[in-house]
Amino acid sequence: MARYCPNCGKAITDDITRVCSGCGTDLATPVAMPQKPITASRIEIIERALPFFAAKKYAVKAQTDSFVSFESQDRDVNWLIFVVFCCLGLIPAVIYYYWFTYNHQVTVTLSGTPEVSLNVIGNTDQAKKDAAEFLQLF
Secondary structure: OOOOOOOOOEEEEOOOOOOOOOOOOOOOOOOOOOOOEEEEHHHHHHHHHHHHHHHHEEEEEEEOOOOEEEEEEEOOOOOOHHHHHHHHHHHHHHHHHHOOOOEEOOOOOOOOOEEEEEEEEEOHHHHHHHHHHHHOOO
């Protein structure tokens, strides 16, 4: 199963890698994720998450009873770099767009019973903003 860098969201496909090749973040140090205890049930949280992220053009990528992962078709693109590559040719621009940019992904993780803790993580600046906005609902 692939891991993802907590900073840039790049997929880490092996268990040996200690530093993200995308942004240089140290993967050996666990990232402390703030947990927010809430009174809503797992079903209520998921029922709130689905329409919230659907309204922001996210689709469900994966779902279980303990997490829901959303992905947007929108990409985190630096348009200045993209335009420069377009001037150099279409092939470098396409390579940049599909290999070096990331779709916005948000993961809602539920833990604990009967009191549920909620973690919401985004992989790009926009996804982090959407995740923080969702947390404000609780």
